[in-house]
Amino acid sequence: MLVISLSGIAVAYASAFATSGIPGWAPWLLAVGIPFAIGAIMILGATRGRQGIGPLKVPFAFVVVTLALGFCAALILPAAESANSTLWLGLPVRAAIVIYGIGLFPTIVLPIAYALTFESQTLTAEDVERVRSLARGIEQSESEGIVDQPGPTS
Amino acid sequence: MTGSLGLSALIQASLPSAAQPAVIAVGAVYFAVVIGISVWAARKTRTAADFFVAGKGIGLIALTVASVSVSVSGFAFIGGPGLMYAVGLGAMFIVLPASVTNVMGAWVLAKRLRLLGEARGLITIPDAIGARYRSPAAQGIAGVAMLFGIVGYMATNALAMGVVINSIFDVGLGWGIWIGMGITLAYSASGGILAGIYNDVFQGTLMAVASVLVFFFVLDFGGGLGEISRTILAADPAFLGPWGKLTPLAALSFFFVFSMGSLGQPQAVHKYYMLRDPLQLKWYPLLKTLGLVLVLLLYFGVGVGVKAFVEAGRMAPLASPDQATPSLLLNVTPIVLAALVFSGVAAATMSAANSFINIGAAIVMHDLPVAFGRRLKNELAWGRGVTVLIAAAAAITAQQSGSMVAFLGIFGWGLFASTLVPTLAVGLNWQGATRAGAIASITTGLVVTLALEVAAYRKTFTFPAGVTASAVALVLSFLVFFSVSWVTRRTAASSIDPDVRLVMEM
Numbered sequence: 087m088l089v090i091s092l093s094g095i096a097v098a099y100a101s102a103f104a105t106s107g108i109p110g111w112a113p114w115l116l117a118v119g120i121p122f123a124i125g126a127i128m129i130l131g132a133t134r135g136r137q138g139i140g141p142l143k144v145p146f147a148f149v150v151v152t153l154a155l156g157f158c159a160a161l162i163l164p165a166a167e168s169a170n171s172t173l174w175l176g177l178p179v180r181a182a183i184v185i186y187g188i189g190l191f192p193t194i195v196l197p198i199a200y201a202l203t204f205e206s207q208t209l210t211a212e213d214v215e216r217v218r219s220l221a222r223g224i225e226q227s228e229s230e231g232i233v234d235q236p237g238p239t240s
Numbered sequence: 241m242t243g244s245l246g247l248s249a250l251i252q253a254s255l256p257s258a259a260q261p262a263v264i265a266v267g268a269v270y271f272a273v274v275i276g277i278s279v280w281a282a283r284k285t286r287t288a289a290d291f292f293v294a295g296k297g298i299g300l301i302a303l304t305v306a307s308v309s310v311s312v313s314g315f316a317f318i319g320g321p322g323l324m325y326a327v328g329l330g331a332m333f334i335v336l337p338a339s340v341t342n343v344m345g346a347w348v349l350a351k352r353l354r355l356l357g358e359a360r361g362l363i364t365i366p367d368a369i370g371a372r373y374r375s376p377a378a379q380g381i382a383g384v385a386m387l388f389g390i391v392g393y394m395a396t397n398a399l400a401m402g403v404v405i406n407s408i409f410d411v412g413l414g415w416g417i418w419i420g421m422g423i424t425l426a427y428s429a430s431g432g433i434l435a436g437i438y439n440d441v442f443q444g445t446l447m448a449v450a451s452v453l454v455f456f457f458v459l460d461f462g463g464g465l466g467e468i469s470r471t472i473l474a475a476d477p478a479f480l481g482p483w484g485k486l487t488p489l490a491a492l493s494f495f496f497v498f499s500m501g502s503l504g505q506p507q508a509v510h511k512y513y514m515l516r517d518p519l520q521l522k523w524y525p526l527l528k529t530l531g532l533v534l535v536l537l538l539y540f541g542v543g544v545g546v547k548a549f550v551e552a553g554r555m556a557p558l559a560s561p562d563q564a565t566p567s568l569l570l571n572v573t574p575i576v577l578a579a580l581v582f583s584g585v586a587a588a589t590m591s592a593a594n595s596f597i598n599i600g601a602a603i604v605m606h607d608l609p610v611a612f613g614r615r616l617k618n619e620l621a622w623g624r625g626v627t628v629l630i631a632a633a634a635a636i637t638a639q640q641s642g643s644m645v646a647f648l649g650i651f652g653w654g655l656f657a658s659t660l661v662p663t664l665a666v667g668l669n670w671q672g673a674t675r676a677g678a679i680a681s682i683t684t685g686l687v688v689t690l691a692l693e694v695a696a697y698r699k700t701f702t703f704p705a706g707v708t709a710s711a712v713a714l715v716l717s718f719l720v721f722f723s724v725s726w727v728t729r730r731t732a733a734s735s736i737d738p739d740v741r742l743v744m745e746m
Contacts, residue, residue: 088666089722092715092718092719095496096715096716096719098489099493099711099712099715102489102704102705102706102707103704103707108487108704108705108706112489113487113489113492116489116492116493117488117492120492120495120496120499123496123500124340124344124499124500127348127500127503127665127666128340128343128344128347130348130666130669130670131344131347131348131349131665131669132347133669134745134746135745135746149340153340157492160482160483160488161488165478167473167477167478167480167481168473168477169470169473169474169477171477173466173469173470176465176466176468176469177469178469178473178480180481180482181329181469181480181481181482183482184329184332184336185332185336185540188336188339189332189338189339190339191339192339192343193339193529193533196339196340196343196525196529197342197525197526198526199343200343200346200347200522200525200526201522201523201525201526204521204522208351208521208522209351209518209519209746210519211519213355214355214358214518214519216742216746217355217358217359217739217742217743218358218359220359220738220739220742221359221360221739224738224739
């Protein structure tokens with residue numbers, strides 16, 4: 087998903103160099119490609135062995151959809167801002183979608199999802215101890231000259 | 241999150257003189273606190289690990305506030321609101337990624353870097369690249385690429401400090417640069433990252449307080465956000481369109497570079513090594529996101545507020561967009577609030593400079609010797625010596641022409657992004673990544689960023705509207721990383737040590 091979304095973003099940028107000007111579909115590729123690239127890299131980081139991403143699929147899907155819908159809504163809704171525009175929490179509709187939808191919703195959802203799933207998806211005291219234990223074992227082996235020294239080789 | 245772009249704007253803003261008794265008094269108190277913290281930290285710094293990663297002994301709150309402090313730079317206070325005044329809501333696409341970047345960084349990098357630090361005693365970002373790919377070459381190339389970015393960042397920070405200190409104390413730009421760098425150098429060389437962290441805590445708190453106070457002042461003065469919007473919509477409706485006066489491609493491009501690129505900013509990701517207890521990462525993204533939202537309130541508030549006040553005739557038209565914040569502070573807000581914000585801007589530039597001095601010194605005295613198969617004997621003494629050299633070089637470079645220094649700063653963010661994000665952020669999470677892929681990606685990021693930025697600076701090449709060198713270099717670096725790793729995939733498994741593999745599988 088990361089490679090595909092980044093390829094879409096690359097095509098959008100490449101199209102901007104066309105002599106006939108930026109094609110109309112280029113912003114759409116970014117509007118969809120960016121949320122998927124962000125979602126993909128978060129999935130890559132949050133995947134825990136065979137356990138996958140578990141319950142995190144819900145907040146991840148929410149954020150990808152929110153960002154994509156927000157960008158696409160900003161592209162597709164008519165530019166009708168005027169002194170008589172309806173305001174949502176003090177901003178015209180398209181601006182409110184950008185500021186509150188893209189800027190605030192993920193701010194609330196993602197950090198809370200991270201904290202609530204921290205022990206099951208991210209890190210436990212046992213994980214930390216496993217790493218420390220392996221490091222101690224390697225250090226001991228090195229000092230006794232039992233195994234090849236791990237670390238950079240070339 | 242917006243370092244080089246904003247510093248360039250700050251440099252070119254040439255702030256008006258704010259040298260009034262209240263501003264000077266608050267500025268003097270600010271510098272006295274910075275010096276006090278530095279003296280305390282110097283007494284606690286005894287080893288290279290203390291100097292470069294604070295001995296992995298920083299608590300959650302301190303680390304969070306410090307991370308917020310180094311993430312924003314003076315841009316959040318001067319350049320950003322000015323850009324917003326000029327192009328409208330499109331400027332928000334530089335800071336909107338903050339809604340996802342902190343959690344993205346936590347999932348992608350925080351745990352793995354912190355655990356690698358635990359297993360290997362790592363102290364730098366190139367260290368992690370060297371460990372991941374079992375490659376001193378990758379570590380050295382990453383270090384060299386980072387040094388290019390640091391030179392630019394340091395020079396722009398030094399000049400930005402000079403601009404702000406001159407504005408507060410009216411001492412002249414040249415003296416402002418030397419005073420700012422002198423104080424930053426004093427605490428960097430004596431107390432290392434420990435002094436930096438606790439000064440960042442003080443500076444970040446100051447920035448958040450100043451930002452929140454200015455935001456609510458603007459809302460109150462303007463009669464609420466709805467009234468401010470109505471005033472703008474009557475005069476200039478395009479300003480409050482979703483892209484402002486930018487093209488959709490340009491605004492979305494900002495979002496891409498400043499979201500993905502955040503994973504390669506060493507001043508922020510380096511902090512993951514320092515957390516005392518890895519389990520405290522649980523609350524780190526939430527606290528950092530909240531902190532960033534508070535610090536960035538001024539960016540939005542001043543941007544829309546000044547636009548409305550000028551349109552309504554309550555403020556005189558600005559001589560240039562970058563005067564948005566200074567004009568508001570010096571003509572509309574109470575002077576104590578102005579004093580707080582000016583000190584906050586000084587704080588932002590100093591915290592960023594300190595962080596880069598420390599990171600640059602670690603590369604010179606640690607990563608580059610490792611790349612050549614050597615180790616320095618007294619890393620702490622070397623660290624302090626190199627710190628002095630980097631700061632002096634930055635201050636001297638900052639005395640050059642403003643446009644040259646601004647250019648040096650512009651590619652900093654993009655260079656870190658294109659050289660580090662694929663290799664570090666993807667590489668630490670994907671066992672299919674190879675040493676050859678990493679080296680090819682870092683080299684691509686470095687060469688493409690430098691070539692395109694230099695071509696753009698010399699006006700031998702013009703990008704289409706909405707496309708930036710940073711974005712092109714980042715995408716190319718990603719694609720080269722995946723392509724070369726795929727071609728050399730047979731070597732992938734053999735390039736991961738058991739402890740690194742364990743960390744990657746967790």
